[in-house]
Amino acid sequence: MKHVEYRPKGVCSVKVEFDIEDGKIYNTKFERGCNGNLKAIGRLVEGRDAAEVAAILKGNDCMGRGTSCADQFSKAIEEALAAE
16 A cells, blocks of 8 residues: 655645555545545545546636645646556
């Protein structure tokens, strides 16, 4: 199991952590940000295919910032998969 820590840019969350095992995402946790929504994202992606999750979340915008916590999570996933 690979543990990933990522520092999002341009959003309220300051850190996202998750594990990838056999191409699937587990144990997602965000630090700061919209607590309820980010916990929900973690629950929704648990055990799902990492590449699929990244594709679904990519490009999601929050308040015209051009990114969001979900979009930043997709970037973290893509980086982690590229490093494997």
